[in-house]
Amino acid sequence: MxxxxxxxxxxxxxxxxxxxxxxxxxxxxxxxxxxxxxxKGEPVIATFKTTRIINAQSVETVKKRTLDFRIAHRFGPIGTNGGGKHTLYGFDASSDIRLAFEYGINEKLTVGLARCKSRETLQGLIKYRLLQQTTDGKVPLAITLYADAGLMAEKAPDTRYSNYAHRLNYCTQAIIARKFSSGLSLQVMPTWVHRNFVSYHDDENDLLSVGMGGRVKITKRSAIIFDYFQTFSNFRKSKVSYTYSKPTFAPPIGLGWEVETGGHVFAIMFSNSAGLMESDFIPNTTTKGNILEDMRFSFSISRNFPL
Amino acid sequence: MKKNILLLLLLAASIVGAKAQIYMAKNGEISFHSDSPLEDIDGKSKTIMSLFNTSSRDMMFTAKIKSFDFKDQLMKEHFNENYLESDKFPDATYKGKVNETIDFTKDGAYPVTTTGKMNIHGVERDITEKGTLTISGGGKNILIHCEMMVRLADYKIEIPKLVVTNIAEVIAVKVDIPFVPYVKEEKK
CATH class of the missing domain: 1.20.5 (Single alpha-helices involved in coiled-coils or other helix-helix interfaces)
Structure with a gap:
């Protein structure tokens, strides 16, 4: 036993x-x-590939001690008013060109200088990352604050710049974004544009609008991008105007494809806005009635130089 | 009868004696270097979590892909987004065994080999690598050092043709893990 x-x-x-x-x-x-x-949770990175979507700023800032040299072109309308085969569907009639140097002082703060063809505007901008989304979901959103000031340096076409302050306009924006997955990022942007000078005497100097933008990745290095701004303006909404030449205003829409190759981000886009700055495309986007023919071809190149 | 009981006791004692002596390192270092005509890329993580059982000689480590730092942030973003896809594959892991029998109480440097499964970018491979195991402090500290070459294609890490001159096909990887005896943390 x-x-x-x-x-x-x-x-x-x-x-x-x-x-x-x-x-x-x-x-x-x-x-x-x-x-x-x-x-513990880590910060969510690469919500967008670069600091811009199409018209809109993205939630991203320039990387620390990196210089982002950006070139953007917006051509003429494909169909209506100056489009068609005589301008090669807008290619001959570029409406805006923007050259910009944007520098990341640190991971959160970006400052930049730009020059636009439209009204020969010189622009200074500042962007600050207030809140970063984290992987553990404790911080579900990313928030970046953006502000710019533009000086229209063109020769006065009429009496409009009798006062020097007429040349200035401003944009202030909060960008609230969330990367839902590695493939999908969305953002909302409450925006305030102030222009010291408006072309129509019943137009508003202060405009409030809300933008929306997003990215859907299609491969590791390329994505479909889109953005849209809805502006709240009685002047834009009303059919009545004291100005007989008042155009029909439209919300700026953008749709594009972006691809990354090493230190470059290249984007090919379509948008109905003529301008590339917030204080231009938010108040000044108009339509001739057919949104498809209003569309303009556009591209941008971003090259990053670590300094 | 008494003999049998003695045998049993001995057996029991040997089990207790062989009770897993676990060593841990939270600050292991893994660095890699890519040498190419256009640019050198160096990445380093100093927060490699690693465990080593001296009785079974089982060894494993987990490297968080996002913990690798680079000289510029854009490299780090590309490393995570385009190459290692850290959203899908957040960790690189190794589970293996030191092949040689070593007296872990004796100080000295021992050349060793380790065989096991390496998982990078969701691809698991059987590997055998040479390294050095250094014991100091009478078995209190065990340092494992290993240098290996990792072929990116083996782990399905693709390099687009446009940047093929910027990134080496074979990356030199250096592993340094300073183990200390594991002490169970008191739950508060």
């Missing part, structure tokens, strides 16, 4: 021995799981 008991114990021990190595690795794996689980 005793012998049997001892034998059972002994064989049990032998069995234990046989399984010990396998068990040891399982224990180690379990311990590893415990230890790595405790790691």
């Amino acid at each position: 005793n012998k049997k008991f001892i034998l059972t114990i002994a064989s049990a021990c032998a069995l234990l021995f046989a399984f010990a190595p396998a068990k040891a690795q399982d224990d180690l794996s379990k311990l590893m799981e415990e230890q790595t689980k405790a790691v």
Whole structure:
């Protein structure tokens, strides 16, 4: 009886021995799981590939100590008013060209200088990352604040710049974004544009609008991008105007495809806005009635130089 | 009869003696270097979580892809977004075994080999690598050092043709893990 008991114990021990190595690795794996689980959430990166979507600013700022040199072209309308085959569907009639140097002072703060063809505007901009989304969901959103000031440096076409302050306009914006997955990012942008000078005397100097933008990745390095701004303006909404030449205003829409190759981000886009700055495309986008013919071809190149 | 009991006791004692002696490192370092005609790329993480069982000689580590730092942030973004796809594959892991029997109480540097499964970018491969195991402080500290070459194509890390001159096909990887005995943390 005793012998049997001892034998059972002994064989049990032998069995234990046989399984010990396998068990040891399982224990180690379990311990590893415990230890790595405790790691807290990390910041969500690359909500957008670059600091712009199409017309809109994206939630991204320029990387620390990096200079982002940006070139953007907006051509003439494809169909209506100056489009068609005589301008090669707008290619001959570029409506705006923007050259910009934007520098990341640190991960959060970006400053930039730009020059636009439209009214020869010189622009200074500042962008600050207020809140960064985290992977553990504790911070579900990213928020970036944006502001710019533009100086229209063109020769006065009429009496409009009798006061120097007429040349200035401003844009202030909050960009609220969320990267839902590696493939989908969306953002909303409450925006306030102030222009010291407006062309129509019943137009508003202050305009409030809300923008929306997003990105859907189609491959690791390319994505479909889109943005849209809805402006709240009685002048734009009303059919009545004291100005007989008042055009029909339209919300700026953009749709494009962006691709990244090393340090470049290249985007090919269509938009119905003629301008490339917030204080231009938000108040000044108009339509001739057919949104497809209003569309303009556009491209942008962003090249990053680590300094 | 008495003999048998003695045997049993001995057996039990040996089990207790062989009770897993676990070593841990939270600050292991992994660095890599890509050498190409256009640019050198260096990445380094100093927060590699690693475990080592000296009785079974099982060893494993987990490297968070996002913990790798680079000289500029754009490289880090590309590393995560375009190459290692850290949203899909957040960790690189190794689970293996040191092949040689070593007396872990004796100080010294031992050339060792390790065989196991490496998982990078969601691709698991069986590998055997050479390294050095250094014991100091009478078995209190165990340092594992290993240098290996990793072929990106083996782990399905694609390099687009446009940047093929910027990134090496084979990356030199250096692993340094300073183990200390694992002490179970008290739950508060």
